[in-house]
Every structure is written in structure tokens, then in C-alpha cells.
Amino acid sequence: MKEVIVIADSRDSQVKAFVKIGGNELYKVLFRKNYKIPKSYMQWRELAALISSQAPLFNNAALDLAHKFTAHRIALWVVKDAPIYCLDNQFFQQFQQTDIGDKNLIFKDLFSQIPLYSMMLLLPTKTLVSPDGGYVDFLNIHCSHIRHPERSEGKKYGISVHFLKHEHDMSLHFGCVDTKGTIWFSGWGINEDDGVIHQRPISYGIAKVGKKDNDFIRELQSLTMQCLMFLTFEKLETEHITFKETINKTGFSNLKESKEKCLYPRWLRDTKNHLPQVRHLKENSSHASPSPHWRRGHWRRSAVGKGRVDRRWNWIKPAFVVGDF
Template identity: 30%
Template sequence: MKRIILDPNNLNRNRTLAAFEKVNKDLLVKIRADRTYKMPPNYINWQILSGIAAIALSTCEPDYAKIDVSAFIHSYRTALWFAQDAPIYCLTKELIGAFDRTDALHKPGILAGWQPSLPTFMLAIPKGLIFTPDGGEIDYLTVSCSDCEHPEWNRGKWRHVEIEPFNLKHHLYFQICTVDSNETVWTSGTAIGDNGVLIYDETSSIGKSIMSPADKEFVQRIRNLVINALLALEFSPSLLTDVTETEAKTKSKGFAIERTSSNTRYPRWFGKNYQSQSVLSTGKGTHLSPCTHWRRGHWRVLESCEGKRWRDTKRLWIEPVLVNP
């Protein structure tokens, strides 16, 4: 993931969004008239997210790549998410914890034969859960999937804004983008090689800041989180449930009545009813029972992808387990 501070003199994303709204009020009015997301409490709200989408739509033209590549990539991917009317998934704290304890980055062939169902989607992160090494908070991740056989995945249009695809170096690729609360852009791309090998160069940088060891460790966590999410979306559909109108209801001010219109959207829960597993060791043999510890989770590839479609293969999530709680 590459990083650059958008404005070193203003380390508050909310202030930047407020300033943008004064200048581009008409664009925001159109965006909010087009759709409104009702988000559950403790997740990024549509007021902020629509502002981020507005900035992305305003800066997704290739000319902006000459100013800063990483900022352009974030705008390009986030604008695509909005233009394609792609979904939002609200990850729960419990599922994020389980994914953190599931190693997907080092599983051989983990994405062999990968054929994603969704070109792009957004993962909403609970507030106060994921922070960068610089103390910025992450409250969303835009995830985009690219396939040379599907150039339409990287093309979109919304009103007068046209988003054109660019040349891809790799046949299969996924990219992660976000802007944290300190206005730092984070983007990371991973290609999928033969036999599902993950191709990622930790030494390269497309931003204006040098990646520290702590930054690289943070990036690994985010990449691992997204790979687990990609697999779970395909092979663990039971983790997905609808966010109800009641769950997304916010407190009204005064006597105002919150109304639901035809352009209202709701995200989906990702892991709402998930609960961590725990077991007691049997204590067999002469050795003492181990102290409380987590047994890492992993993905088991049950069948080879050779000659088979991605969805005809089996990937089973062996969940992390707390031993001797």
C-alpha cells in the first residue's frame, strides 16, 4: 500500500470535506439525490462517504495522475465503485478479529483459478478498530478486481463523468484504496499469477512518502483482511445478512422524521452473527495443558483448480480457535 498526505497543513478529513462541499455543493446535491445509504451506528455515514465519492468523481481523470499517482488511483477506484452502484459490506469487529487470526497471505495457491463475482465493492470498518501507524483511522476500504477478459469492470459512467479503463500489466489483479482520518491515501495492488501465486512488490512505491517497516506491517494486515473477505464472499455466504431499516435508524433531531425514499440503499452485514470458537485441551499425556492461546485459522483448498471453474472448487475456512480460554 502506498501513501501520501493530501494536504500536510490540514490533517483532518472532515474539514477538507466541509471545504469541498462549499465549492462543489451542486455536485453533492446531485449525488445525494441519486442515492442515500442508511448505515448502522458506529460505521462511516453517508454524509462523509458521499463527500469522498464527490471528490473521487471530480479527480478521476488521467490528468490527475500527473499530480500524484496514488491519489488518482484512489479517486479512480472509488469513482468506479460509485458509478457502478456497487455494494457496501459492514464488517463486524468479531469477523475482522477472526480474519486477523487467519493467514491467507502465505497459503500456497490460495487464489488459484480466481474468478471474482464482484468487480468492485466497499468494506465499511467499525469506528475505533483499525488505525494506521501514524494514528489515522480507517473506516472504509474500496476493493476493486481487474480481469483482462473483462475490461468493462474498469469502465463506468455517472452523469457527465466517464471513467475509462487503463492498460493492465497482469491478467488478474485486485486493488485496495482508502483515505484515513489524517488525509493519508493508502493504496495497494496485488496480482494473481499462475497457480494462484500472489505477486506483490514491497519495495516499490508510487506515493510521495517512504514506507516504514510499521507501514509495511500495516499493509500486510489490510491485504490479509481483504483476501479473507474475497474468499468469504465466494465460499462463506452464510456470513452475509441484510442490514434492516431498524438497525440503520439514526436519532432524529428535534421533531424531525427520518424518511425512507426510493433512492435509499442499505449495506449488508458481513459477519453479524459470527462468534469466535473456543476449546479446552484434552490434557492427554504427561505434558501440561498449554496456556491460553489462539490457534490460527487458514483456508483449506480441497480440490485442484486445474480443469475446473473457480466456483466448482472448494475452499473451506478453518476458523481460528481460542484454546483453553
């Protein structure tokens, strides 16, 4: 796959310049997949161009490790024909108000049960702001296992992606390019015998990482982990986005689905209980009613099954607390 590198002052201008010159062969292949995505998320034309411009760069010696690792994981998503998920805005807010808890214990169970190894997660646009002022509207997530290199290698669409051997038994990485063009990449390593998380306090990029950057990376880490936890422990089956959810509901949009072949992402949301819980404080409470606020959620490991010897992770969702006057 031939590399096409476009230098621009933002992701948008880079994508537009890439499309203007005709992109590359991978872009033509991906564009024909014709994903239909809800309007409040990054659209397929832009996402396909970004993926196509980044995926071939993982062997480029001129790039820093953060960029090369991000490109490598994006390339794996391509060759594995991995799924796209759209994170529902309500869920996004609830994940932000949830504490993970014992990461070591969760990680050990997560990696033994995880139902997928590569995914593209789309976030509601103009919602998550990075320290450089750009928006993060997607995360590419990949889990690899040292004894299953076939999950992290492949050849398709003119791209040949090799397995990157890592120090620990398993690794989880996420990466993205925000709308300013900044690369954000991080991850963890874990060994199966102890379940302890290993993370080196270093930057893979050439830019100096400050406190705000570290805080933002931790926010992305929490979001990544909770999405995987929900898919693993709460809901193995997810519904596909429908045509009606991808059209503009205002104006004179064509409400009839086209007969041309297209694909739809999957929702990451709770279809049974979609609305967040709202708790009302009683007027005769003995203390002053606080301003509306979130009561934080958490993940709990409960005893289940015959004799209650098995363990299962449950998400105790956050509640939005308001005064009741």
C-alpha cells in the same frame, strides 16, 4: 465533473470544508441515495462527501500515482453503482487471527470464481489504526481483467472512467483515505496460466515507506483478500442491513422507519454461526494453562463432490482459547 480540491489537516476537516462550500454535483447525487448505515460505521454523509471529493481526481496530473489510482477505483465504484458491505466486528477480529496460506493457489481460484468486481467495504470505526495514527474505516476494492475492460470503465453521474490497461491478466487493488488524510493503496497482479502473484516492491506515493508502513499494508492485504475469499468460497448470498440495526439503541430515537426512499448496505458476517468459537482448557491438563489467546485459523482446500475430484476452499475459523477452572 468539476474538481473541488480542499486542503485541510485531517480527513474530517477536509470533508466538513467540502460540505460547507456545497460540495459538487456528484455529492448532491450520492447524498440523495440516502444510505442508512449502522452507527458503529462511517456514516453516509461523510462517506458520500469523501467519495465525491476523491472520484474526479484520477486525471489530476499534480497527484502521485497512489492518490490517482485510489481516486480511479473510487470513481469505478460510483459509475458501476457497486455495493457497500459492512464488515462485522466479530468477523474483523477473526480475519485478523487467520492465516491465508498458499496465496498463489488461492488467487488462481479466487479470480476464476469471484462474484463481484467492485465494492466499498466499511470497517468498524476506531478499530484499525494506521502507522500515522489515523483510523482506517473503509476500503475501496476493485478487481480488473485485461480481457474484460468493460468491468473497469464506465460513464455516469458526470464521470467518465477509462480502463487502465495492466501488465498481467488480472489485478486486484484496494485503496483508502484514513482519518489523518493519508492515502493507502496497494494491489497484486496475476496471470491465469500459472496463478503466481506478481507484486512490485515499490511505493506509488511520494512519501517514504518504512517497515511499519509495509507491515500495515500487508495487514490490509490480508483483510482485503479474506473478505473476497469469504464472499467467493463461503457465502455468495449476503443479507442487507435492517433499519433497526441503523438506529441508536439508547435515548429517545425514532424507532419508526421513515417512508422516504433509502438504501441499506449488506452485511459481511456469518448469520448461521455469528459468535466466535471458544475452547476451554481442562483443569487437569498436564501443562500450565496459558493466558486467554486466539488459536489461529486458516484456509484449507478440500476434496469434494463425486469421486472427490473437485476442490473447495473452506475457512477453518480461529478459536478463542481460555482456561477452564
